[in-house]
Amino acid sequence: MPAEITRLTDPCTGDVCIRMLHDSGLEIRVMEMPEFSTSYAQFGIRFGSVHRAFRCTGDADFTEMPAGIAHYLEHKLFENPESSISAAFSSLGARDNAYTDFDRTVYYFQTQQHFYEALALLLEFVQQPYFTKESVEKERSIIAQELRECLDDPADQVFFQLLGGLYPEHPVHTDVLGTEESIMQITPEMLYTCHDLFYHPQNMVLCCAGNVQAEKILRLADRLIQKRAPVPAELFRYPAQPPTGRLIRKKRMPVGKTQFSVGFRSRPESGITRLRESLLASLTAELLTGSSSPLYQKMLADGLINDTFSTDCFAGSGWFTVLAEGESDDPEAVLDALCGEIERVKHEGADRALFDTLKRAAYGDTVIGMNHPEAVCTAMLDSFIWDGIPPFARTEVLSQLTADDVRGCLETRFCTDSICLSVIEPESLGKEESEL
Amino acid sequence: MTMNKTAYPVPDCPEYTGNGIRYTGLCSPKFRSCLLTLHFYVHRTPETAPVHALLTDLLTASSEAYPDHAALSLRLESLYAADLSAKLTLCGDDAALVFTASWLDDRYALDGEQITAQMLELVLGCLLHPNAADGAFLDPAFRICKQNLLDDIDCACNDKREYALQQAAEAAYSGTPAAISVHGSREYAERITPEQAYQVWQEILRTSFADIVCVMPEPKPEIRDAVLNALNSIRREPEVFSFAAPVQPRTEPVCKTAFMPLEQSKLVLVYRYDDIPREVLAVLCGVLGGISESLLFLNLREKQGLCYYCALQSSGFKHTLTIDCGIDAEQAEAVQAAAAEQIRTLQTGSFPAEMMQQAVLQYKYHAAAIQDAPDSLAASAAAMHRRNDPRTPAMLAEAMRQVTRGQIAEATKQLKLHTVCLLRAEDGEEAVPDAG
Numbered sequence: 001m002p003a004e005i006t007r008l009t010d011p012c013t014g015d016v017c018i019r020m021l022h023d024s025g026l027e028i029r030v031m032e033m034p035e036f037s038t039s040y041a042q043f044g045i046r047f048g049s050v051h052r053a054f055r056c057t058g059d060a061d062f063t064e065m066p067a068g069i070a071h072y073l074e075h076k077l078f079e080n081p082e083s084s085i086s087a088a089f090s091s092l093g094a095r096d097n098a099y100t101d102f103d104r105t106v107y108y109f110q111t112q113q114h115f116y117e118a119l120a121l122l123l124e125f126v127q128q129p130y131f132t133k134e135s136v137e138k139e140r141s142i143i144a145q146e147l148r149e150c151l152d153d154p155a156d157q158v159f160f161q162l163l164g165g166l167y168p169e170h171p172v173h174t175d176v177l178g179t180e181e182s183i184m185q186i187t188p189e190m191l192y193t194c195h196d197l198f199y200h201p202q203n204m205v206l207c208c209a210g211n212v213q214a215e216k217i218l219r220l221a222d223r224l225i226q227k228r229a230p231v232p233a234e235l236f237r238y239p240a241q242p243p244t245g246r247l248i249r250k251k252r253m254p255v256g257k258t259q260f261s262v263g264f265r266s267r268p269e270s271g272i273t274r275l276r277e278s279l280l281a282s283l284t285a286e287l288l289t290g291s292s293s294p295l296y297q298k299m300l301a302d303g304l305i306n307d308t309f310s311t312d313c314f315a316g317s318g319w320f321t322v323l324a325e326g327e328s329d330d331p332e333a334v335l336d337a338l339c340g341e342i343e344r345v346k347h348e349g350a351d352r353a354l355f356d357t358l359k360r361a362a363y364g365d366t367v368i369g370m371n372h373p374e375a376v377c378t379a380m381l382d383s384f385i386w387d388g389i390p391p392f393a394r395t396e397v398l399s400q401l402t403a404d405d406v407r408g409c410l411e412t413r414f415c416t417d418s419i420c421l422s423v424i425e426p427e428s429l430g431k432e433e434s435e436l
Numbered sequence: 437m438t439m440n441k442t443a444y445p446v447p448d449c450p451e452y453t454g455n456g457i458r459y460t461g462l463c464s465p466k467f468r469s470c471l472l473t474l475h476f477y478v479h480r481t482p483e484t485a486p487v488h489a490l491l492t493d494l495l496t497a498s499s500e501a502y503p504d505h506a507a508l509s510l511r512l513e514s515l516y517a518a519d520l521s522a523k524l525t526l527c528g529d530d531a532a533l534v535f536t537a538s539w540l541d542d543r544y545a546l547d548g549e550q551i552t553a554q555m556l557e558l559v560l561g562c563l564l565h566p567n568a569a570d571g572a573f574l575d576p577a578f579r580i581c582k583q584n585l586l587d588d589i590d591c592a593c594n595d596k597r598e599y600a601l602q603q604a605a606e607a608a609y610s611g612t613p614a615a616i617s618v619h620g621s622r623e624y625a626e627r628i629t630p631e632q633a634y635q636v637w638q639e640i641l642r643t644s645f646a647d648i649v650c651v652m653p654e655p656k657p658e659i660r661d662a663v664l665n666a667l668n669s670i671r672r673e674p675e676v677f678s679f680a681a682p683v684q685p686r687t688e689p690v691c692k693t694a695f696m697p698l699e700q701s702k703l704v705l706v707y708r709y710d711d712i713p714r715e716v717l718a719v720l721c722g723v724l725g726g727i728s729e730s731l732l733f734l735n736l737r738e739k740q741g742l743c744y745y746c747a748l749q750s751s752g753f754k755h756t757l758t759i760d761c762g763i764d765a766e767q768a769e770a771v772q773a774a775a776a777e778q779i780r781t782l783q784t785g786s787f788p789a790e791m792m793q794q795a796v797l798q799y800k801y802h803a804a805a806i807q808d809a810p811d812s813l814a815a816s817a818a819a820m821h822r823r824n825d826p827r828t829p830a831m832l833a834e835a836m837r838q839v840t841r842g843q844i845a846e847a848t849k850q851l852k853l854h855t856v857c858l859l860r861a862e863d864g865e866e867a868v869p870d871a872g
Contacts, residue, residue, distance in 0.1 A: 013468075013544075035466040037804040086728040091790060093797035096728065112804035142737065145744035148700035149762050152596045210808075254696050256590030292510035300505060301576045307493070307505075307584045327587060357514045364516025364540045371468045372809060427697060 010392040013367055017380060017391045018214040024227040025202035029380040029391060030214040033373055039115045039210030040377040041108060043126050046385060047073075047198035048103040049176040050318060053236035054197065062236045065194065066185040067171065068178015071100040072136075072143060073191050077107070077126060079135050085125050094118040100176050103316045104385050110374065116216055119208070123224040129195045131188035140183055147177045154253050158261045158325070158424045165247040165420035166265045170238045172319050200230040205384040210373030238318055241265070243417040248332070252427040260331035262338065263314075263321040265418035270317065271387040276397045278313040279362070281322050281413045284406050285311035286358050287350055288341050289324060295341045304334055317387075322413055335421050342414045350406035362398055456674020457667055459660055460649045460817050464807075468541050470552060470652040471810035472559065472659060475525075475532040475818050476644040477677045480613040485531075486620030487628055487636045490585045492522035492533055494633065498567040498577040501558075505577070511558060515551050516540040520559060527822055528753030529613040529681040532647075533640065534818075535563065538810065541653050556662045564666055566637070572630035582628060589622045593696070596859065600694075600702035601760055604857035607692045608706040609683060614754055641667075643675050649817045651810040679822055682755035683708055683854065691856045698861035700744075701765040705775055706855035707757040712847045714752065714825065715835035720844050721750055722795025723787060724778060725759065729794075731778040731787065732759065742771050752823065757851060765860045772856065782848035785841045792844070796836045803829035 004021040020028040047070050055062045078085045078098070089096040094111035096118075107126050109118050150156045156175070163173040177183075208217050244265070269277050289295050289311055299305045309326035328334050369375050380391045451459050478488055502508035512518045518539035525532045537559045539551050567577050593599045602617050609615040619625070646667055650659050685708060712720070725732045725748025732746040743761040750757050763771050781787055806812040806829055816829060827835065 033466075035464075037807045038801070084729055087790075087794070090728050090794040090798065093801050095798065095801060110801070110805070112801045138741065141741045142744055145700065145762060145764075149744060151699040154594050254698070255594050256592065257587050259594075290509070292506050292513055294506065297504055297506035300580050303580075303583060306580075306587045307497075308587075327591065354510075357510065360546070361513035361517035363546070364518070364544075367544050368469045368517070368538075368540055371466075 008390055012395050020218055022221050024225045026225050027205045028221055029207045030217055031209040031376045033210050036210050036373050038110055038112050038373055039212045040110045040373045041119050041122055041208045042106050042377045042381050043122055044104050044106045044205045044381045045199055046203045047105050048101050050102050050171045052171050054233050057232040065190055067174045067182040069186055069194055070105050071177050072186050073194055074098050074100045074105050075139050076131055076191055079130055081130050088121055092118045102172055115212055116220060119220055127226055131191050133188055136188050143183050144180055154255045154259050154424050158259045158422050161249050162261045162263045162420050162422035165249045166263050167241055170318055197231050197233055201225055202230050207377045207380040209376040247420040250423040252425050255424055255426050257327045259327055259424040261325040261422045262335050263323055263420045264414045265321050266413045266415050268318050268320045272389050274315055275393055278315045279397055280401055280405055280409045281313045283358050284409045285322055287355055304328055331421055331423050342410055346410050350403045352403040355403040366395055453664055455668055455672050457646045462651045462813055463655055465653050467653045467810055469538055471538040471814055472650045473814045474535045475647040476640050477530055477532050478640055478644055480531050480616060483624050485616045486625035487633055488533055489524050489619045490581055490628060490633055491637055492524050493584055494581040495562055495566055496520050496522045497581055499562040500565040500567055501561050503567050515554055518555055524618050528679045530677055530679055560666045568634050572634050578630045585625050589619045589625055596702055600704050600859040603694050604704035604706055604855055607690050607857055608855040641670050642672055645674050645677050647818050647821050649814040651813050679753045681753055686854055689853045689856055693858045693860055695860050695862045700762045701861045702859040703761055703763050703768050703771055704857040705759045707851040708854040709755050709850040715832055716839050716843050716847045718799055719792055719795045719836050719839045720847055721748055722798055723791045724748055727794045727798050731781060735778060736774050740774060742767055768858050779848060779851055783845055785845040799836055800833040803833045
């Protein structure tokens with residue numbers, strides 16, 4: 001049974017997260033929501049597309065894996081010598097799936113019934129790799145098709161073109177799926193190496209929410225989680241990226257209107273500081289150009305942007321970028337308007353009333369957002385991936401932010417020495433023909 | 437202790453209040469927010485289709501009280517990130533303008549504000565007192581929203597999968613309103629005037645059937661009273677909507693090919709049927725393409741590696757089943773033949789019984805999941821009304837359990853290939869070099 005059990009309570013909503021550190025090293029986070037009909041489980045690993053270079057103890061050099069290996073491993077874990085994993089979930093009435101992101105791989109299911117049987121299945125298959133040369137080979141064409149779909153998606157392309165400008169030396173600029181060339185290099189041996197290295201309990205989290213009981217989950221984990229020591233290894237630490245100045249990157253695709261994405265790159269953070277800085281940067285971006293800001297209204301009225309315009313903060317272990325994206329016939333004018341507004345607010349100070357309104361809106365979003373088992377599961381997992389911060393840290397950090405923090409945020413997070421403007425311009429569509 | 441988790445109304449719960457208005461109130465204490473949806477059903481023509489699309493944006497972007505987007509956004513943000521949005525949902529040859537308002541329940545307001553009362557005033561103000569004068573919508577809001585609409589029409593090609601489905605719908609439903617895209621044509625959109633848009637909205641208020649659904653944590657009769665009082669203050673002559681409009685049969689399928697510079701081609705196959713009971717159709721769709729290891733997934737993707745995704749959707753009003761997949765263009769004939777082979781498998785009844793059970797279990801999960809999200813509950817209630825079928829999703833799941841293999845085989849014999857649409861990859865122009 002686990003060494004530590006703590007109950008964390010959200011002061012705003014009274015929600016309780018039960019955090020259990022299993023003696024295998026696995027962290028388990030559970031929110032019991034008995035009034036809901038469905039239940040969710042997510043089994044997450046701190047292994048994403050950026051974790052490609054590592055050195056095991058005793059090795060002289062770092063080993064670099066091909067781009068896309070975390071995603072490839074995610075696909076192949078569903079392979080089982082005896083039966084189909086997905087069919088087994090289906091027969092329990094559960095829906096299973098998985099995804100790979102820059103900093104994580106997550107396997108999950110959702111169900112109304114047979115939760116613990118499905119959970120046992122999840123815990124078992126993720127810990128039992130089975131790869132053959134033939135099965136790894138077969139997957140290449142499927143992943144290649146998935147890649148081609150992404151290559152046709154302008155939102156993906158404008159984003160990765162931006163990251164290519166801001167992080168040319170960091171793997172975050174490569175599509176999570178890798179490239180058609182890189183996936184050709186992946187072998188069963190590489191997949192086993194990555195599974196050994198990253199899929200150990202101390203690098204994983206199990207999050208469950210909905211109509212579930214923490215005690216039963218714990219008993220199951222006790223029975224099924226393999227207690228093994230991690231392979232001693234260190235991840236390659238990518239050097240800080242040099243300033244890029246103001247970059248503009250363009251390409252053409254079949255789109256109806258020019259798509260753009262602007263990124264302001266700044267110093268990456270970790271842990272609770274990353275959460276605070278990303279919340280503050282998001283609020284500051286809303287203050288500058290959110291839909292209730294004067295600049296947004298002016299750019300709309302001038303026809304410079306349309307209602308697709310939005311802002312975001314993209315932060316992780318090794319990257320921190322404030323984003324503004326949308327459609328415009330003149331993306332460079334949008335960038336100029338943004339930079340002008342940054343300077344104005346730096347000089348004149350933030351609109352305090354607007355900041356407080358945006359903070360109140362962020363509070364409302366958080367309370368409503370944590371009202372569904374799936375969202376709760378994801379929030380618990382996110383906070384683990386972000387260096388194990390507490391699941392309810394967001395509300396507390398938010399309450400501490402003030403309009404006085406905006407000026408500092410503008411200085412550090414909206415830096416003009418590393419800006420990239422990524423643009424996708426329209427290329428003509430093809431012809432059409434019909435026949436009876 | 438057994439908890440009553442259902443928020444679903446018993447079949448006679450929706451309240452027809454007369455005057456072409458139906459109100460349904462659904463309560464579940466697990467929710468922290470209220471959600472109010474208003475469906476206004478309309479008939480479509482090429483002229484009115486883009487006006488309907490425009491109205492969904494225009495009526496949620498400003499009002500008499502909040503004459504620009506920034507003012508309305510600021511008001512919503514001050515109400516703890518309350519949301520007001522709208523979309524156009526196609527229902528056979530007709531459509532619904534669906535307005536959705538959601539807000540944090542009053543008990544979570546930090547300063548004791550009455551959020552519900554303020555949101556009701558805001559929502560009804562937007563619908564009944566729009567940003568208009570002298571029988572016309574006012575600029576700049578009208579001009580901005582019209583430009584948004586034109587951009588949406590131009591950008592319909594951005595999402596290649598949706599674009600291919602729309603191309604197929606145009607071919608399959610040619611000559612009927614269902615062939616018109618959600619946003620309508622650019623030609624008619626360009627002609628919209630502030631006067632015409634205002635007149636169409638007044639006509640909708642007068643003649644549409646209004647279906648109102650409210651999901652809330654506890655009974656709030658003030659919502660029902662406010663909405664019904666407001667709509668009943670209008671002199672109404674509501675029209676009748678039946679929605680069912682089966683596509684005409686064809687002796688030979690229509691084949692359409694469109695070209696675009698793409699990495700991955702898209703194939704869409706539309707099948708027509710005469711009359712299949714809903715519970716039989718639901719099992720059939722589950723086995724063919726709905727469950728995680730459906731016939732299409734197992735054979736086209738996993739065994740033959742013909743595509744990454746192979747999806748299935750049905751339109752009960754048009755009596756069509758649509759398969760769409762991302763493929764290599766050279767494989768189009770092989771994919772079409774493989775899809776036909778899966779349909780033959782259904783016709784002969786030679787598929788494992790477990791697949792039928794999995795289809796039922798999956799639908800049962802779907803029915804349960806609806807209970808856990810206010811937006812799903814509201815959408816499901818409105819869909820029930822449109823279908824004029826009093827069965828809840830849980831009741832349909834029960835009916836699906838009684839479906840036999842013989843019924844599936846007989847129903848599948850009705851499927852006739854009606855339309856084939858290929859969005860074919862062609863070589864693009866040279867990409868614009870990186871300007872960075």
